[in-house]
Amino acid sequence: MALKIVASQCTSCSACEPECPNVAIYEKNGTFVIDPKKCTECLGHYDVPQCAAVCPVDDTCIIDTSYPRYQPPA
Amino acid sequence: MDATTQHEGDAVGTSDALAGILQAKAEHQGCGTSGGSGKASCGSSAGQGDLPTEIWEKVKNHPCYSEEAHHHYARMHVAVAPACNIQCNYCNRKYDCANESRPGVVSEKLTPEQAAKKVLAVASTIPQMTVLGIAGPGDPLANPEKTFKTFELINRTAPDIKLCLSTNGLALPDHVDTIAGFNVDHVTITINMVDPEVGAKIYPWVFWKHKRYTGYEAAKLLTDRQLQGLEMLTERGILCKVNSVMIPGINDNHLVEVNRAVKSRGAFLHNIMPLISSPEHGTVFGLNGQRGPTAQELKALQDSCEGEMNMMRHCRQCRADAVGLLGEDRSAEFTTDKIMAMDVNYDLESRKAYQALVEEERVAKVAAKQEELASLAGEQSDIKLLVAVATKGSGLINEHFGHAKEFQVWELSTAGAKFVGHRRVDLYCQGGYGEEDSLETIIRAINDCHAVFVAKIGGCPKADLIKAGIEPVDGFAHEFIEKSAITWFKDYLAKVKSGEIEHTQRGDAEIRQGALISAA
Numbered sequence: 001m002a003l004k005i006v007a008s009q010c011t012s013c014s015a016c017e018p019e020c021p022n023v024a025i026y027e028k029n030g031t032f033v034i035d036p037k038k039c040t041e042c043l044g045h046y047d048v049p050q051c052a053a054v055c056p057v058d059d060t061c062i063i064d065t066s067y068p069r070y071q072p073p074a
Numbered sequence: 075m076d077a078t079t080q081h082e083g084d085a086v087g088t089s090d091a092l093a094g095i096l097q098a099k100a101e102h103q104g105c106g107t108s109g110g111s112g113k114a115s116c117g118s119s120a121g122q123g124d125l126p127t128e129i130w131e132k133v134k135n136h137p138c139y140s141e142e143a144h145h146h147y148a149r150m151h152v153a154v155a156p157a158c159n160i161q162c163n164y165c166n167r168k169y170d171c172a173n174e175s176r177p178g179v180v181s182e183k184l185t186p187e188q189a190a191k192k193v194l195a196v197a198s199t200i201p202q203m204t205v206l207g208i209a210g211p212g213d214p215l216a217n218p219e220k221t222f223k224t225f226e227l228i229n230r231t232a233p234d235i236k237l238c239l240s241t242n243g244l245a246l247p248d249h250v251d252t253i254a255g256f257n258v259d260h261v262t263i264t265i266n267m268v269d270p271e272v273g274a275k276i277y278p279w280v281f282w283k284h285k286r287y288t289g290y291e292a293a294k295l296l297t298d299r300q301l302q303g304l305e306m307l308t309e310r311g312i313l314c315k316v317n318s319v320m321i322p323g324i325n326d327n328h329l330v331e332v333n334r335a336v337k338s339r340g341a342f343l344h345n346i347m348p349l350i351s352s353p354e355h356g357t358v359f360g361l362n363g364q365r366g367p368t369a370q371e372l373k374a375l376q377d378s379c380e381g382e383m384n385m386m387r388h389c390r391q392c393r394a395d396a397v398g399l400l401g402e403d404r405s406a407e408f409t410t411d412k413i414m415a416m417d418v419n420y421d422l423e424s425r426k427a428y429q430a431l432v433e434e435e436r437v438a439k440v441a442a443k444q445e446e447l448a449s450l451a452g453e454q455s456d457i458k459l460l461v462a463v464a465t466k467g468s469g470l471i472n473e474h475f476g477h478a479k480e481f482q483v484w485e486l487s488t489a490g491a492k493f494v495g496h497r498r499v500d501l502y503c504q505g506g507y508g509e510e511d512s513l514e515t516i517i518r519a520i521n522d523c524h525a526v527f528v529a530k531i532g533g534c535p536k537a538d539l540i541k542a543g544i545e546p547v548d549g550f551a552h553e554f555i556e557k558s559a560i561t562w563f564k565d566y567l568a569k570v571k572s573g574e575i576e577h578t579q580r581g582d583a584e585i586r587q588g589a590l591i592s593a594a
Contacts, residue, residue, distance in 0.1 A: 011167045011168050012156065013157050013158065013167055013211075013212055014156050014217075015157035015281075047285070048286070050284060053284075054281045054286070056158060056161060056167045057167070
């Protein structure tokens, strides 16, 4: 799994972009998006996903269930 | 919504809140130090007054730090800092209406390069534009790279422009040296509490060092960092203004304590602003019905904090992309498309020449006031009253009653005329007031005033004002405000003395909020 940003909720404030330890967040068509291939849900970096912790709008950076859960390297 | 009912409903809570403030005021002034030697009268002073020269040089053309300067000099904000590191219950970042006039709202965000170009374009068009501020729409120090890149570019291309920034203070201690390095000599910190118990009701969370903190812990962290940052700035000789949002029932009485705390740490100016709260803003306070203060409650609190510290009374709670004199917004003239198409010629010499003319105008105004003040010297009376003034600026009564978007409010006593605030009377989009008679709106906004000074006024509004107990005064058209107000006040005192009129107290007035129907 990875996180995704609900585009209709995103205020495009950019707070999440520099917080991402995987540089997975970028601006696209006026809002921010997460590259699911790079997202590790912050596992191994921080206790909680940083984008969700800094986002000013509740339930905007959420788990994208269409991806399998991220498995940290053994 | 029936505005009248709502207003009357508020009145019950109001009297309790007011009593609390007056009690706090008595206690505060009771323990104040004797004499006013440490106080520099920036809030209402017409000139340098008792300010040390080096401080006067810093504030004399900064519209937000000198009440008097704001009639003559303009500021602009560039919206390069969209991210924020805390959440406030009076802020909702999702809402963005082009006609909104409140902090945290912008129509478009800029890159540092676009911002630098915009500053040059505005400074070349508006020669009295002396100050560039970064105030968001998020927090400048939650976007340190963008903020400091902007300062660097402007320092290089327009070195005569003063730089300032406005922050919530959470990241401030980490950046104080960088701020000092860019010669930023004005910093505003929004401090709404010094007690985390109070803070927990205002801030749902803060984000610090990769973690979201909530409740008491969040507020404790925030207040510690704010006060530490304030101390670090004042140690380095950077002037600090503290902004506080007055939230009745939550921090209104507590702000007296905040005032004491920031004063003792060297803050230069305290700006207590009314909460802007309305359901359509979608903020926590807007949705839970938290009201803002009345004009009387706000003034009582500002008066109580005035003991030894400058109080700012001319704040218009502007947007993070505002351009122009305080109270006007010319940002629509300087959209990114227009700026990028502009051929900018930055002429430092013509800016200096224009500003020299402005200084001459200021000197004339101060002389006129001194002359009239001297004539009040022999008068003795306990009467203190408020008057409203319609002005377009330059310290003159030069606006028609019907054209005024706001009125200045002056307090008159035998000590002279003191500026104590503004009242917005502009029309609003659907905020519950749209269909009402605009005259009723104006009367509600200046209901605590005995008179209103205008350049001109029609017969109908004149009669209605008199009926409401507010004297319309049009005999001082295009004359200096303070001189005219003092002349009128002397005449008023004479009439009371002779028994021709009886002096009575006026009621409270309403602080209007909401979006402008048309951008000013």
